[in-house]
Amino acid sequence: MYGLEAINANNGWAISVVGVTVVFSGLVMLSLVIAQLHRVLALWEDPSKIKALFKAKPKEEPLEDLPKKQIVDQTDFTETQKEIVKQFALLVRTMEDHFSLPKLLYFAQISDLKDPCSNLNNLLKKKIIIPDGSGFFTWDKNMFDKTIS
Numbered sequence: 001m002y003g004l005e006a007i008n009a010n011n012g013w014a015i016s017v018v019g020v021t022v023v024f025s026g027l028v029m030l031s032l033v034i035a036q037l038h039r040v041l042a043l044w045e046d047p048s049k050i051k052a053l054f055k056a057k058p059k060e061e062p063l064e065d066l067p068k069k070q071i072v073d074q075t076d077f078t079e080t081q082k083e084i085v086k087q088f089a090l091l092v093r094t095m096e097d098h099f100s101l102p103k104l105l106y107f108a109q110i111s112d113l114k115d116p117c118s119n120l121n122n123l124l125k126k127k128i129i130i131p132d133g134s135g136f137f138t139w140d141k142n143m144f145d146k147t148i149s
Contacts, residue, residue, distance in 0.1 A: 077122070077126075082147075084113055085144070095107075099136060
């Protein structure tokens with residue numbers, strides 16, 4: 001038995017695919033190492049850069065600690081967005097008091113609301129939907145009434 005018959009009989013195709021994959025993977029790894037070699041050499045030449053990599057970065061101030069001037073107030077909702085917020089309010093009424101955002105987003109998508117992700121994000125930014133601390137969220141009726149009126 002010679003030629004293609006011998007290759008088929010002895011798993012030659014699988015062996016050749018594995019061989020090509022191993023060689024290609026090796027070449028990719030070699031190219032990545034060569035591409036990043038300049039960084040390693042730069043650290044070798046100047047060891048003080050290594051210490052700079054491991055220095056602690058200064059912590060950012062939380063948003064609550066910033067002065068009121070630095071916090072940018074979000075613009076009010078447009079009329080179209082107000083209608084979508086009202087539709088979200090109807091969806092939330094069908095759910096429990098503490099609900100999950102993925103479930104609300106799913107209901108908004110199957111209800112065919114316009115841009116449900118961005119509108120849900122707007123509700124979170126306006127603090128109409130607030131976290132309850134246990135992974136669920138609640139609807140703030142007072143903030144909803146202030147925003148819509």
